[in-house]
Amino acid sequence: MGQIQLKQVTKSFGDVQVIPPLDLTIEDGEFTVFVGPSGCGKSTLLRLIAGLEDITTGHIEIDGTDATDLVPAKRGLAMVFQSYALYPHMSVRKNIAFPLRMAKMDKAEIDRRVNAAAEVLNLADYIDRRPGQLSGGQRQRVAIGRAIVREPSAFLFDEPLSNLDAALRVGMRMEISELHKKLATTMVYVTHDQVEAMTMADKIVVLQAGVIEQVGSPLELYRTPRNTFVAGFIGSPKMNLITGEEAAKHDAATIGIRPEHIDVVESGGTWTGTVGVAEHLGSDTFFHIHNTGLAETITVRAIGDVNLTHGDTIQLTPRMDELHRFDADGLRIG
Amino acid sequence: MATKASRSAARLMMAPAVILLLGWMLVPLIMTLWFSFRVYLPLRGGDQGWAGFSNYTRFVTSSAFWPSIQTTLIIVLGVLAITVIFGILIALLLDQPIWGQGVVRILVIAPFFVMPTVSALVWKNMFMDPVNGLFAHLWRFFGAEPVSWLSDASMPSIIMIVSWQWLPFATLILLTAVQSLDSEQLEAAEMDGAPWIKRFWFIILPHLSRAITIVILIQTIFLLAIFAEIFVTTGGAFGTRTLSYLIFQRVLESQNVGLGSAGGVYAIILANIIAIFLMRIVGKNLD
Numbered sequence A: 001m002g003q004i005q006l007k008q009v010t011k012s013f014g015d016v017q018v019i020p021p022l023d024l025t026i027e028d029g030e031f032t033v034f035v036g037p038s039g040c041g042k043s044t045l046l047r048l049i050a051g052l053e054d055i056t057t058g059h060i061e062i063d064g065t066d067a068t069d070l071v072p073a074k075r076g077l078a079m080v081f082q083s084y085a086l087y088p089h090m091s092v093r094k095n096i097a098f099p100l101r102m103a104k105m106d107k108a109e110i111d112r113r114v115n116a117a118a119e120v121l122n123l124a125d126y127i128d129r130r131p132g133q134l135s136g137g138q139r140q141r142v143a144i145g146r147a148i149v150r151e152p153s154a155f156l157f158d159e160p161l162s163n164l165d166a167a168l169r170v171g172m173r174m175e176i177s178e179l180h181k182k183l184a185t186t187m188v189y190v191t192h193d194q195v196e197a198m199t200m201a202d203k204i205v206v207l208q209a210g211v212i213e214q215v216g217s218p219l220e221l222y223r224t225p226r227n228t229f230v231a232g233f234i235g236s237p238k239m240n241l242i243t244g245e246e247a248a249k250h251d252a253a254t255i256g257i258r259p260e261h262i263d264v265v266e267s268g269g270t271w272t273g274t275v276g277v278a279e280h281l282g283s284d285t286f287f288h289i290h291n292t293g294l295a296e297t298i299t300v301r302a303i304g305d306v307n308l309t310h311g312d313t314i315q316l317t318p319r320m321d322e323l324h325r326f327d328a329d330g331l332r333i334g
Numbered sequence B: 001m002a003t004k005a006s007r008s009a010a011r012l013m014m015a016p017a018v019i020l021l022l023g024w025m026l027v028p029l030i031m032t033l034w035f036s037f038r039v040y041l042p043l044r045g046g047d048q049g050w051a052g053f054s055n056y057t058r059f060v061t062s063s064a065f066w067p068s069i070q071t072t073l074i075i076v077l078g079v080l081a082i083t084v085i086f087g088i089l090i091a092l093l094l095d096q097p098i099w100g101q102g103v104v105r106i107l108v109i110a111p112f113f114v115m116p117t118v119s120a121l122v123w124k125n126m127f128m129d130p131v132n133g134l135f136a137h138l139w140r141f142f143g144a145e146p147v148s149w150l151s152d153a154s155m156p157s158i159i160m161i162v163s164w165q166w167l168p169f170a171t172l173i174l175l176t177a178v179q180s181l182d183s184e185q186l187e188a189a190e191m192d193g194a195p196w197i198k199r200f201w202f203i204i205l206p207h208l209s210r211a212i213t214i215v216i217l218i219q220t221i222f223l224l225a226i227f228a229e230i231f232v233t234t235g236g237a238f239g240t241r242t243l244s245y246l247i248f249q250r251v252l253e254s255q256n257v258g259l260g261s262a263g264g265v266y267a268i269i270l271a272n273i274i275a276i277f278l279m280r281i282v283g284k285n286l287d
């Protein structure tokens, strides 16, 4: 069990309100990701759930019971920190066994659980080493191991992969997803990387300045962003947002079209521009196009290796059924 | 400093400093060794030739020798225990966000800047004087008989004075160590279900072990040689005669340089035994 409910939760540091009243329900077994730009309050929200930070007003319920005033240890949650926060003077085995020792579990049971965790996470090779003798990825695994042995009702991750290199990050992303499938435990995951959010989440919570902009599955957010902020934040490369005359043609203050929904055509395109930077990835090519009269730059994805270079003139046709329309307040129309 | 040429150049350039330091240490050491084998009584005929090992045997067989070793060790251990324990407590307190932190920190460091002689005099006359001292007034205020600290409780008094001087040093070193602890480790331990006392025992104390060893090592070296505090307060009476004080008495009060020098050589040996012992522990902790 691991249902977490936030009811009218606020948080202020001194006079500064970092989180205005906020309601959120995280269902049992769900993989929920908090995304948002730096400083929007993701870590703060996670620490409120963990109990490491006192909430200013409001309530937190875990599995239907009020946990607002419970100390962190009593909430049955485990956290994996960005810095791993391993205990440097203890071996990997002792690190993982630490929460069990604190719970005064008997020796045989501790050994059984530590060995089981070591097996799941492939730690056996370095179980007697100290954290200082491990690589970043190995430390990350130990930190996860220390979290899973407690068999918590939910896991909290604060940007656990941000210290790893790109290749390792992709690998660990898969492992955490697989762990979630295997354990079927609630996981709350903080990241500012929207690719991580899209690939891992059952449910994404998009935050801006402590306010929830939208909650939904990755594809919901991708297909029907509720406002221009979510539209610009989810998806890579970013959605093109166009204002002014062109938007007015569609009865909107702003229109949005994703780079993958604009086709490059030989002639008779709706828009014309000149190619700025072309990013050739092999499978796709991204063009940054200027002088369209629509916006500073328009980003376009072409499938495969398209042979256009800097300064070439290009013709574009947006797919009208993939067009997003937003009103003057930035909210979605239709 | 990787190549052969740069290494020999480095040696050449370090040579003057090394030679100066060596000379600085070697000249007194050799003079002490030399005198320790002589019968040298400055006021009773001066240097009277070889003494063999008689100075050495006389020094250890004197009834004052073993008590002085014991006194030395009690003072060193007592001061170490007090400064380390209170140093940790004060460092933990100073790490908390409190009003006027800067001023409080400077006040805590202040005793370290007071000369040993001055602080001993202040303690002796201002606090511990059985008639006019602050302690005497305090005792009388509560209706108790004032204690003559330096004669009736001489060892605790001296340990207290010396601890007061060294506490700032220990606190300062331990405070920097406390501040370097990653707060996420403590939060992780908190989530792992460790109450405050266990977080202290399993996370903070191991983190401080390196700083504690350094405090112990440096303080021991200085504490083995404390002199001014004893000279100013008890003058070595009431069982406060340390090894260094005994040597001073042999040389200056008994005017026996040979005997005092032999004592000095024993002091060197004692200091080295302790230093080697401590170095081993440090070596283990500083890996």
Ligand SMILES: Nc1ncnc2c1ncn2[C@@H]1O[C@H](COP(=O)(O)OP(=O)(O)OP(=O)(O)O)[C@@H](O)[C@H]1O
Pocket (backbone or CB within 6 Å): A013, A018, A036, A037, A038, A039, A040, A041, A042, A043, A044, A045, A192
């Ligand atoms: N202890 C604190 N005291 C005062 N302000 C704080 C404190 N902790 C966080 N804040 C403020 O709260 C806001 C949210 O911080 P938070 O750490 O939650 O951001 P974040 O979304 O995790 O950002 P990042 O992606 O950079 O980690 C920031 O504006 C920050 O300055």
Ligand SMILES: [Mg+2]
Pocket (backbone or CB within 6 Å): A042, A043, A044, A159
């Ligand atoms: Mg953060």
